[in-house]
Amino acid sequence: MSLLPADSELVPELRAHIEDSIRSMIQVEDEKRRDPFGIALAIVFILIAGGLVAASVLNGGWYWWLTVPGAVTGIFGIAGLAQDATKRTRDERGRPMVE
Structure with a gap:
């Protein structure tokens, strides 16, 4: 994200996508045993x-x-x-x- 310009409109969307991906990875890893x-x-x-x-x-x-x-x-x-x-x-x- 540091490569994108600070005023880019994609930064919030990209940040939300990354956070959602991390949440889903954590949830899947918690379910595996x-x-x-x-x-x-x-x-x-x-x-x-x-x-x-x-x-x-x-x-x-x-x-x-x-x-x-x-x-x-x-x-x-x-x-x-x-x-x-x-x-x-x-x-x-x-x-x-x-x-």
Whole structure:
């Protein structure tokens, strides 16, 4: 605004537009939240996956089959963590709303 002339008729409109934009940004940021239950569940899945993979590596033999459920559980855990740790507008149950 300092680049505009002081007597410009656009200064009040520009100032009002900037203030409205900032107000709407603050309101949207206040509405966005993370899902703590989903984050905790995803971390549990990742820990279970790590335990399964560790058991398969340490024991060898037929225990190598534990890497399959460990990988699947780990994929679900990582996907859940990516979805629930991201700040989004959510409904009462914590599900992300379409923006």
